[in-house]
Amino acid sequence: MKTRNDCREWRELLGAHALGHLEGDEKAGLEAHLDGCARCRDELASLRPVALMLPHADPARFGPAPRPPAELGQRIAATIAGEEQRAQKRRRRRLFGGFALGGATAAAVATVLLLFVFGGGEQSPRQEVEFADLPAGITIDAALEPHSYGTEIHMYVHGVPSGTLCRVWLRGPNGASYPAGTFRYRWGDDSDAVLSSALDLSRTRAVVVDTGKRTFVAPVDQPVAALHNANEEEPT
Amino acid sequence: MPGRMIQLGNSTRGALSRERDVREAYSAHSGELYGFAVRSLGDAGLAEEAVQETFVRAWRAGDRFDPKIGSLRTWLFAILRNVVIDLGRARAVRPGVAEGGIEPSVEPLDEALTAWQVEEAMRRIGDEHRRVLVETYYRGRPYAEVAEELGVPEGTVKSRVYYGLRALRVVLEEMGYED
Numbered sequence: 001m002k003t004r005n006d007c008r009e010w011r012e013l014l015g016a017h018a019l020g021h022l023e024g025d026e027k028a029g030l031e032a033h034l035d036g037c038a039r040c041r042d043e044l045a046s047l048r049p050v051a052l053m054l055p056h057a058d059p060a061r062f063g064p065a066p067r068p069p070a071e072l073g074q075r076i077a078a079t080i081a082g083e084e085q086r087a088q089k090r091r092r093r094r095l096f097g098g099f100a101l102g103g104a105t106a107a108a109v110a111t112v113l114l115l116f117v118f119g120g121g122e123q124s125p126r127q128e129v130e131f132a133d134l135p136a137g138i139t140i141d142a143a144l145e146p147h148s149y150g151t152e153i154h155m156y157v158h159g160v161p162s163g164t165l166c167r168v169w170l171r172g173p174n175g176a177s178y179p180a181g182t183f184r185y186r187w188g189d190d191s192d193a194v195l196s197s198a199l200d201l202s203r204t205r206a207v208v209v210d211t212g213k214r215t216f217v218a219p220v221d222q223p224v225a226a227l228h229n230a231n232e233e234e235p236t
Numbered sequence: 237m238p239g240r241m242i243q244l245g246n247s248t249r250g251a252l253s254r255e256r257d258v259r260e261a262y263s264a265h266s267g268e269l270y271g272f273a274v275r276s277l278g279d280a281g282l283a284e285e286a287v288q289e290t291f292v293r294a295w296r297a298g299d300r301f302d303p304k305i306g307s308l309r310t311w312l313f314a315i316l317r318n319v320v321i322d323l324g325r326a327r328a329v330r331p332g333v334a335e336g337g338i339e340p341s342v343e344p345l346d347e348a349l350t351a352w353q354v355e356e357a358m359r360r361i362g363d364e365h366r367r368v369l370v371e372t373y374y375r376g377r378p379y380a381e382v383a384e385e386l387g388v389p390e391g392t393v394k395s396r397v398y399y400g401l402r403a404l405r406v407v408l409e410e411m412g413y414e415d
Contacts, residue, residue, distance in 0.1 A: 012391075015398030019373055047398075050405045056347060057354035059374040061275065062366065065359055068270040072284055073262050076291045080255055083292070137296075162285060163326040187289040187323075 014044050018051040129207050129218040146201035153180050153195040160211050162187040170199045171206040252298030269316050272352045276320045290316045357407040365400030
């Protein structure tokens with residue numbers, strides 16, 4: 001049997017032993033040494049879990065790790081900044097809504113503001129709608145703009161599974177639905193989907209989004225209707 | 237499954253509720269998250285999507301992160317794990333999305349995470365140590381043959397296997413492994 005005077009020499013066989021690669025005299029000699037060396041037993045015990053993990057790995061994947069593209073961090077920062085802006089906007093909207101409901105004076109202020117916003121000033125007559133009671137983690141924002149051809153819909157969705165096909169309709173005063181188109185939600189795309197419907201904004205009573213599993217409805221406020229011709233024929 | 241493997245990371249950062257915190261977390265962990273996402277999804281584009289969604293979800297839930305319960309790294313990997321599952325489901329109904337020549341992982345996600353950690357640890361140890369482990373363990377070649385090829389004594393190959401396993405253990409501990 002091979003003799004080894006130095007504990008270090010035996011210890012350097014522990015790796016091969018942990019992998020089950022030693023045999024014969026060398027294995028017997030090491031096992032005899034282990035019987036009398038607590039330090040080497042402890043060392044072997046610390047190597048065994050690592051040896052047991054090796055079968056999980058694929059040696060074909062030991063090459064250089066893929067690195068994320070440089071712009072990914074910027075995209076994430078932009079997405080988060082966009083979400084933060086939307087959240088602030090929603091908070092402002094809720095604050096204003098609560099204020100307007102607070103009394104007649106506030107309502108009058110709200111009316112004046114609505115007339116300013118929708119009454120032909122320099123600002124766009126864009127109308128935002130709110131999807132209430134959304135499940136946790138899901139965000140849907142929509143803004144409507146009147147046009148001579150009908151209504152333009154800017155829609156932002158976040159929190160549904162990536163790849164979800166979203167179908168959008170406008171609902172008219174008679175309850176009928178008017179298609180506004182479809183878009184596919186992708187994680188990482190923070191842009192608004194821009195859709196359109198032939199239904200005039202003045203006749204629009206709700207925005208409906210169907211994500212396949214769920215349908216979400218946001219009512220459209222009425223004040224804007226008075227600023228448009230209510231006698232036009234509805235699209236078919 | 238050896239030991240209690242899936243205990244990742246040991247950093248103790250604060251919540252991710254500020255954009256600056258997200259930037260710091262991204263700088264520290266995006267490489268590993270992306271590497272695991274590529275391995276699991278087999279598609280670089282989907283992996284980017286997964287990492288982005290992971291940080292956005294982490295930011296949204298930043299107030300709920302508690303460093304006393306686990307490290308930020310562990311938390312991010314837990315989020316990524318869920319994102320990868322969601323993406324896998326989405327891909328199942330959209331066949332043909334994965335492209336680019338990288339084979340997606342087919343093992344269960346927890347095993348994929350173990351595998352990825354070993355592979356990452358293998359990348360971090362020295363070339364000589366990795367080489368002997370690949371030749372003797374993964375390729376099953378005799379030590380004498382490997383020694384001859386490398387031009388070193390057989391005992392040197394054995395000692396390199398030992399020091400290679402030790403190096404792997406150290407790296408895995410740095411990555412958060414506890415046995």
